[in-house]
Amino acid sequence: MQVQVFSENAGRETLAHAIERRRDEIRRAWLERLRADLSGHDVDAAELVDLADGYIDRLTQLLRGGSPVERISAWTDIAHRYAVTGIRLGFDIEQVVREMSQLRSAVAAVLAAEGLSSDVLHTVLDEAIAASAAEFSRLANAHLREAEERYELLVAGAREYAIFLLDAHGRVASWNSGAERIKGYRASEILGQPYDVFFLPEDRASGEPSRLLAEARVNGEHKGRHRRLRKDGSVFWADVTLTAVFDDSGALRGFSKITRDATAQVEAEAEAMQRERLSAILESAVDAIIATDSSGRIALFNRAAERAFGCTAADAVGRSIETFLPGARLSSISEECSAHRPLPGLVADAGPFSTLEARRANGEEFPVEVTFAPTEIGGARYYAAIVRDISARVRAERARREAESRLEEIADNTSALIYIKDREGRFLLVNRAFERVFGLTRAQMLGKTDADFFSPDLVARFRESDLEVVARGSALTVEELVPVGGRLRTNLSVKFPLRDEDGEIYATGGISTDVNEQVEARDALEREGQLRELFVGVLAHDLRNPLNAIIMTSAALLARRGLDDSAVKNVERIANGAKRIAGLVDVLLDFTRVRSGAGIELQLRAASFHDICRHVVDEAAAAQPTRKIECSFEGDPAGEWDAVRIAQVVSNLISNALAHGRADAPVSVNVRGTSSEITLEVRNANVGAPLAREQIDRIFDPFTRGSRTGGRGGLGLGLFIVDQAVRAHGGAVRVESDAERGTAFVVTLPRHPRTP
Template identity: 25%
Template sequence: MDKQENHAVASADRFRLLVESVQDYAIFMLDPAGIVLSWNAGAARLKGYAADEVIGRHFSIFYPEPAKQKMWPDHELLLAAQNGTYEEEGWRVRKDGNMFWANVVITALRDSDGTLTGFGKVTRDLTERRLQEEALRQSEERFRLLIEGVRDYAIYMLDPLGMIQSWNSGAQLIKGYAASEVMGRHYSMFFRSEDVEAGLPTKELRDALQQGRTEEEGWRVRKDGSTFWANIVMAPIRGADGTHLGFAKVTRDMTERSRLRNLEHSSRQMNEFLAMLAHELRNPLAPIRNAVSILQLEPAPSATVRNSRDMIDRQLSQLTRLVDDLLDAGRMTSGKIRIKPERVSFNQIVARAVEAARPGMDARTHVFKLVVPADDVWVNADEMRLVQVLQNLLSNASKFTPAGGAITLSASVAQGRLHVDVTDNGEGISPASMESIFELFSQGDGLAASRQSGLGIGLSLARSLVEMHGGSIWASSPGAGQGSTFSFELPGAEIQAHRTAGMDSDENRGLTARVLVVDDNRDAADSLAEILRLLGYRVRTAYDGRTALEAALQDKPSAVFLDIGMPEMDGPAVLRALRAQPGGTAIFATAVTGYGAEDERAERPDFSGFDARLLKPVALADLQELLANVRLA
């Protein structure tokens, strides 16, 4: 063997060793029929087969079953033989059955006379790259779908000259154009003509390019020619090499927000005016109130002075309430009202509210009825503000209920929620007014409201306070002239059995006992009944003797509070008749009288048969002391 032949053999050996040692590529030889003739280390690592496991087998073992069924491996060899080389990417199969994404190059091998002697095959694992490309593609697709699905923002792309290149659904919704109507057109079509003449579109592009990002607000034009106030953000888009590719533009319709800003500014000015007005009104009210107090201390004023004094006092109280309403209206609209909820007695809240509203109801001779649970009701609330809610509802009912009408406040607790109704048989609410009855300064129907005093603040304030407690409030009415009901619910309520000092808690002598109050003075009977209800008793009232006897037969009361001086049938006569009824001897009877011990003479009514006696007006402390020492079942 000559020197040239030795050199050729050595070169061939070196090339063989090089190919066999390559780790990142599977390099192997096939005969013309596709039988594996050689196998390098990269092939063993990539495909998982040792050389003795594949040499002599057809290379189709590396293809998925669907590809083999379509005779694709043989088709690849045919293309390589025809064209000299063939390259593709596709799925291949390792020995363990796992798939990988491969780049495949098949080269036809021919001898010196052109006869096909086989094929050289190089395979590279591109699975990682494909996964990255697929992840990128999916990310781009998700981003595209995200942009396309955004409806509150117009998001679109411009080329470097400002021509529209993309258009999302939000852009169509805000500007009114379909994508086909804007693609390829200059974005200046969205500017007002005067802004275009002033060069604003060009300036916007230039500023974004120079500053890297611009944001502004201004008027823009929709397809229908209407204008809207827009917030615009524009940023240039650059390629990896820094080449300017265009602009990204985001537009948001701010018309409603701009309107709200203007309203908020107006609202602040109104609040400042109300606060100033209320402050200025309070200055003259203080000396007027002092003057009334001085007149009230004046001994033995004349009837004329007394009537004038009382009239001033009533009107001053009304004016003070209006000023307080003005202040609360300002605090309410500016969000300055705060509540401090704590566990409070709803019974006490009712008592305070009724006490405040009672003069207005008495002035119009309203019949007031209170229906509350016999046991104590506790609720998580701000006591002062909840009193305000009830007082406003009661005052509203009194205001729109004619003289002699009826007003009822009822309450119940279910599933931890307190439900309260204030019902009247007054002027009612028309369907047209129902929508705005809780709005600030609303006074319902114009004709009815024009006859009443007030600013239309009370109901709006009541709604705000109830909602701040996490509750809800609403109104209902069969219609004008048919009365109305204002209802609200609050969370965090519970009922607890009330027990009075001196009572044996081991014996269920609780305060659910039935009590009968009898007095021909309706206000006196109703007010005493209210107190007893708030103390936890079941109370029924009667305004004459015969009605009292009928009520006693029905309710079988444990106790009776009897007015002494009643027409037709006075207190002692009623008591004798009660004692004669079945079980009447067990009734605890209390005489309620306007005569004190110093006034008693032989000619006064006989108090024999009564178990106790209370002096009008009944003091709460005296009543509680009496009940604390009485066993009522």
């Protein structure tokens, strides 16, 4: 394409006309180029269109005439608007020139498409660029000066903040009035000094100043709350922002530092936290807590107080504490609390007491324990009352006193000695019988110990049993010798612990009864029994030799020939009588051995329990042919026993059943064997009522005899020997008796007893 070149005067109108005709194309081309450069900026499209039209209007106007001075002046308005937009978008001078060059290129490209070109056009466009750059530079400088002035005013007037600069080595490079007020240094004193003078010695020793500068240099800034040092040595809390400052090449120029004194805030936060913790404690407290100001008006009323007094905190706050504690005197509370003596309670006209009468919102009065203590909240003085409802305790104490009064009345009207001692053995209570027996008054005994009245050996015994009661925590029955009327008498004492409401033993009580006559009678019976047992043993021993002689002589006579029938019968009666007496002697000797502690001797051999029982049953059936004996055998009969003793057990039980059972009812003998033991049961039908528990409890005692269905009674040692023989085998025997099934003796024996 051929480009037409016009003279300055002839071509101006042509160029202006061509630009107006192709305005939209020029605007579109410039805006497309602008949008590519301005991506990411907050730019209004309508604003850009308006700027483009403004430049095109001025361009066509200036092409049609005007001197260079007039042309530059004509650009001022549109260049100002563009400069304002550029400053808002953060342009620098280079970007302004670049964007205006884009306009020049867009106009030239469109006109070149029509074959038009002119030096005048380029001159005018260059003037537009120059005007825009000049206006932008002027505005930017004006904004910069204004910002610098505002910054200087801000820094100088910011007394709440220390704002200053550090050079790249951490030395103070600037100082404002806020820094002087907060840190205490004048500018002349601190400029050029290392900024570590603001750090505590321990922080300097740990290298914290260098570490914070390095953190700001790497991350751009450091923010934190630290303890810092003033010129006068005082310590304060500081909120610090330390920012690294770099030049356009990225080189570190220094640091800006903004410090705010946060001491008041830290203290306020600590106080608020303390109040929160205190509030949480107060609200969770079991006791009612009421805080009053110096005038006695309630300032705090916790939840426990709401429950105790039946009043909400909202209703209680602001009212006088005397509403709920009518007897409390503020003047006394204040005086005592000022002396730092927390009180258990204060009552009007009566001084300090441990309890007060409190009043609920409904007017009901109840006893409380109160402790007053001074406190400070936010610099103001308050008095805290810790109130505990002791209604239950008072009722319990009243009931205890009433019970003690009744107990004392009962104790004073009994012949037994009744007393109470504390843990140290001091008498707390004695009854009238105690006074009468020992010839002492209560006034003489209360608060004293046994050592004040009795001999050392008796005191030691009394104290030992008292301490055993405390150690066991349960009652103890003991016989004690007590000096009465110049001689020792035996008392049966029941000693027991006394516990408080918490279950702790606080004392021991005792009830002592004179049993001297009973003890003497018991001792006499024991001596008599011992003599009887000795006599029995001697008698049995001395009878054995003549009995053996009679039995042997009878046997010899029966072995002779030539005796008539009458003589044989007489000798047989003599022999049988001697054998029966020998059996009784054996029983007496067994009894003597058991009572002496030697026990029954066993000769263990392998045996069949069934065979032993059959042999004894056959003998019993032959001896009493009119009675019926039923037998049953189950299980393995083998084991190790003393066959003679087992036969004695079975024989005694069958004889006992025949003697004490109904004559028209059979006696049953049942043997059952398991893998480890043998059970023998001998049962008969009752004559009359079944055995009572008292009879069963002593049925195996020696010399115990029951009623018989006929014949003469024995020595009362048969069941005693049964029990001892079974025990010697490691077994047990028990008695069952009821109206339906009769009475049974059940013996359980191990198959292989352990020999002692």
